[in-house]
Amino acid sequence: MSENKIVRVANAQGFWGDSLLGPMRLVEEGPVDYLTFDYLAEITMSIMQKQMMRNPDTGYAMDFIPMLEKILPACKEKGIKIIANAGGVNPKACLKATKEIIKKLGLSGIKVGIVEGDDILDRIDEITAGGEKLANLDNGADISTIRDRITSANVYIGAEPIVAALKDGADIVITGRASDPSLMVAPLVYEFGWSMEDYDKIAAATVMGHITECGPQCTGGNYVGWKQVKDFARIGYPVIEAKADGSFVVTKHDNTGGLVTVETVTSQLLYELGDPKNYLGPDCVTDFTTIDIRQEGENRVAVSGIKGRPATPTYKASISYANGYKILGTLCISGPDAIEKCNIIADMIFTRMSMYGIDIPEEDRFVELFGTNVLYKGLVPADEQPHEVLLRVGAKGPDRKALDTLGMEIAPAVTAGPPGVTGIAGGRPKATEVVGYWPALIDKKLITTTHTVEEV
Amino acid sequence: MAKVQLFEIAIARSGDKGDGSNVGIMAKTPAIYDFLEKTLTAAVVKDFFKEICKGEVTRYEIPNLQALNFILEDSLAGGGTETLITDAQGKVHGLGLLHLTMDVPDELLK
Numbered sequence: 274m275s276e277n278k279i280v281r282v283a284n285a286q287g288f289w290g291d292s293l294l295g296p297m298r299l300v301e302e303g304p305v306d307y308l309t310f311d312y313l314a315e316i317t318m319s320i321m322q323k324q325m326m327r328n329p330d331t332g333y334a335m336d337f338i339p340m341l342e343k344i345l346p347a348c349k350e351k352g353i354k355i356i357a358n359a360g361g362v363n364p365k366a367c368l369k370a371t372k373e374i375i376k377k378l379g380l381s382g383i384k385v386g387i388v389e390g391d392d393i394l395d396r397i398d399e400i401t402a403g404g405e406k407l408a409n410l411d412n413g414a415d416i417s418t419i420r421d422r423i424t425s426a427n428v429y430i431g432a433e434p435i436v437a438a439l440k441d442g443a444d445i446v447i448t449g450r451a452s453d454p455s456l457m458v459a460p461l462v463y464e465f466g467w468s469m470e471d472y473d474k475i476a477a478a479t480v481m482g483h484i485t486e487c488g489p490q491c492t493g494g495n496y497v498g499w500k501q502v503k504d505f506a507r508i509g510y511p512v513i514e515a516k517a518d519g520s521f522v523v524t525k526h527d528n529t530g531g532l533v534t535v536e537t538v539t540s541q542l543l544y545e546l547g548d549p550k551n552y553l554g555p556d557c558v559t560d561f562t563t564i565d566i567r568q569e570g571e572n573r574v575a576v577s578g579i580k581g582r583p584a585t586p587t588y589k590a591s592i593s594y595a596n597g598y599k600i601l602g603t604l605c606i607s608g609p610d611a612i613e614k615c616n617i618i619a620d621m622i623f624t625r626m627s628m629y630g631i632d633i634p635e636e637d638r639f640v641e642l643f644g645t646n647v648l649y650k651g652l653v654p655a656d657e658q659p660h661e662v663l664l665r666v667g668a669k670g671p672d673r674k675a676l677d678t679l680g681m682e683i684a685p686a687v688t689a690g691p692p693g694v695t696g697i698a699g700g701r702p703k704a705t706e707v708v709g710y711w712p713a714l715i716d717k718k719l720i721t722t723t724h725t726v727e728e729v
Numbered sequence: 730m731a732k733v734q735l736f737e738i739a740i741a742r743s744g745d746k747g748d749g750s751n752v753g754i755m756a757k758t759p760a761i762y763d764f765l766e767k768t769l770t771a772a773v774v775k776d777f778f779k780e781i782c783k784g785e786v787t788r789y790e791i792p793n794l795q796a797l798n799f800i801l802e803d804s805l806a807g808g809g810t811e812t813l814i815t816d817a818q819g820k821v822h823g824l825g826l827l828h829l830t831m832d833v834p835d836e837l838l839k
Contacts (some may be wrong), residue, residue, distance in 0.1 A: 316810045332817050411747050443780050497740040497827065536740055536755065539794050543753020545744035549791045562791055593810075601813050639813040648816050651780030651824045708810045712747070 280464045283512040286310040295510045300347045303526030308356035319593035319708045322359035322425040332363030338370045352540040354655040355445045356456045367447050375729045383729050386438030388448040390722035394426045397698030403467040410712040422594040429589045431555030434722040435459035441726040455483025465517045476559040476581025477519035485511040491541035493531035504530025520577035533572040587714040596709030600676040601667035602683030605696030615664045616689040617643045625682045631675045633668045641665040677703035735827045743823035748808035750819025762795040772796040774799050
C-alpha cells in the first residue's frame with residue numbers, strides 16, 4: 274500500500290432531520306470515498322421503538338431512503354460507499370427499504386450490509402439476572418425503579434462489525450446504535466488495514482469522527498467568529514483526508530460556503546467534551562490533550578500526534594423509559610407591562626386548572642418569559658420593560674388528560690385576560706410523553722454483534 | 730489592565746452532558762491561554778453561572794488546543810429530554826460565558 278494513499282471520508286448528516294443538501298452536494302461537488310450518516314441521539318431510539326410498535330416496517334431513520342434515492346446513482350457511478358446508523362431499532366426494515374429503493378432506481382450490483390446486536394431491549398432481565406446491574410451511570414439509581422417503563426435499550430457498539438461488512442464487499446452498511454465515531458473508524462481500519470489494537474490510529478479516527486459528527490459545525494456553522502464565515506446557505510460539509518499513519522486534514526469541497534480554520538475545528542473538538550484525557554468510546558480511549566492541530570492552507574486544517582489506549586471492558590448502554598407527560602403552550606404578550614401581564618396569565622391558567630379540580634404541584638409547573646433574558650439568566654442585565662414577551666407556560670405530570678386540559682386553557686387567555694395577547698397559531702397544544710434517559714455500563718462479553726451482507 | 734469581555738480574547742462552544750452542560754473555551758493566543766489558565770477558574774465560572782448552574786463546575790485544561798473545558802452540572806433544569814426550558818441542551822452557554830468581563834493585561838490585547 275502506498276504511503277501516500279489518501280482516503281476521503283465525509284459526514285453527510287449530523288443528526289436526524291439534517292438537510293438533504295449535505296449528502297447531495299458532497300457527492301456532486303468534489304471527491305469523496307465514503308459518506309457517513311449520523312442519525313441517532315439518545316431520545317431517537319425511543320421514538321423509533323414506538324414507531325415500530327405501531328408499524329413493524331418502521332423504527333429506523335426514514336429520511337435515509339429518500340436521501341438514498343437522490344444520491345445512489347452518483348454513488349454507484351463514483352464508487353462512493355455509505356455507512357449509516359440509520360437502522361435505529363430496526364435495521365432489517367431499513368435494509369428492506371434500501372433494497373426496494375435500489376430496485377426502483379434500476380440499479381444492481383450493490384451490496385448492502387447490516388450490523389446487529391446492539392439492541393438489548395428483550396435481554397434486560399437476562400442481563401440483570403446474570404449479575405449486571407445496569408445502574409444509572411449519572412446517579413447510581415437501581416434499574417428496578419424503571420424496569421416496567423423501559424421503552425428502548427441499546428448498546429453503543431464499535432467499528433469491528435462494520436469493518437467485517439466492508440470486508441464482505443458492502444457498498445452500504447446500515448447499523449443500529451453504533452457509536453458516532455465508529456462510523457468513521459471502520460472505513461479507515463478497512464482501507465488502511467489497521468489493527469484494532471493500533472490504538473493511536475484508532476484514536477486518530479475517533480477524533481476524525483468527533484470533529485465531523487455534527488456535519489458543518491466544524492466548517493463554520495455555529496462558530497463564534499461567524500462574521501468571517503461566507504455563504505451559510507452553501508456551507509460545505511466536512512471532508513476528512515486521512516493518511517495511513519493516522520494524520521489527517523479537515524477540509525471541505527472547493528467553492529462551497531463556510532470556513533475551515535484551527536478555530537472552527539477546535540470549537541467542534543470542544544463540543545460535548547467531558548474529561549479530555551479520557552474520551553471513552555467502544556473502540557479505544559482517546560487523549561485529546563495529545564492532539565496537534567495547525568492551519569495547512571486555506572480551508573485546510575492538519576491534525577496529527579493523537580494518542581489512544583485500549584478501550585474499557587464495558588460498553589455504554591443507552592436506555593430510555595416512559596417518564597410521564599409534558600405540555601407546553603405559547604402566547605405572545607405585548608407591552609406595556611408585558612412581564613406583569615405574563616405573570617397574570619400564567620397564574621390565571623393554573624387557577625383555572627384548580628377550578629377543573631386538577632391540582633398541579635408547584636414543582637411540576639413551568640413558566641418561562643422568553644424575551645426577559647432567560648437564555649443568559651444572570652449573565653447579562655435584563656431589559657426592565659421589554660415591548661414583547663413570549664410566554665411559554667406548561668407542566669409535567671403523570672396524568673395525560675389533566676395536562677391536555679391545561680392545553681385547552683391557553684387560547685382563552687386571549688379573550689379573557691389582559692389586553693395585547695396574540696400569536697395563537699397551530700391549534701391547541703397536546704401533552705406528549707416525556708422520555709427519560711438512563712445511561713448504564715454493560716460488560717462487553719455480554720454483547721455479540723453480527724453482520725450480514727447481501728447483493729441487490 | 731483593561732476591563733474586557735471574553736469575546737475579545739476567546740471563542741467558545743457548548744453542548745449538553747446529561748442534565749449538565751459543557752462549555753469549551755479557546756484562547757486566541759498562547760499568552761491569553763496562560764492568562765486564562767490562571768484566572769478563569771472553576772469558581773469564577775460557577776459564580777458567573779450561579780443562576781443557571783445549580784451543581785458543581787469542574788475544569789479541565791487542554792493546553793495543546795489553547796483550551797479549557799468546563800462541566801456545569803445540573804444546569805439544564807432536568808436535562809435535554811425532560812425539561813421544558815428553551816435552551817434544553819445548553820447550546821448558548823458558550824456564548825453566555827463570553828459575556829464575562831475580566832481585567833486583562835494590556836499586552837494581551839495588542
